[in-house]
Amino acid sequence: MSKLLEFMRELGRDATLAAEYGKDADATMRRAGLSDEERKAMLGKDYATIKRLTGLVDGQFATNHTIIAYGR
Numbered sequence: 001m002s003k004l005l006e007f008m009r010e011l012g013r014d015a016t017l018a019a020e021y022g023k024d025a026d027a028t029m030r031r032a033g034l035s036d037e038e039r040k041a042m043l044g045k046d047y048a049t050i051k052r053l054t055g056l057v058d059g060q061f062a063t064n065h066t067i068i069a070y071g072r
Contacts, residue, residue, distance in 0.1 A: 002054045002055060003034060003035075004034060004042070004054050005054040005056070007029065007032045007038075008054070026039055037049070037053065
């Protein structure tokens, strides 16, 4: 699994990480070890590059919304 895809999945599972990302997305991605290209794609909402970097294909995750699955 790509580091970017792992990070994106963790954003949906970890409320603390999501809050940190909301306050300073770039710093949070740097701490997670994402590359310059990965951070630029996320910050720019460059879905074509995100798909290429993660290996996702159209329809694999058919949503433009954040799905949050924090512990109860």
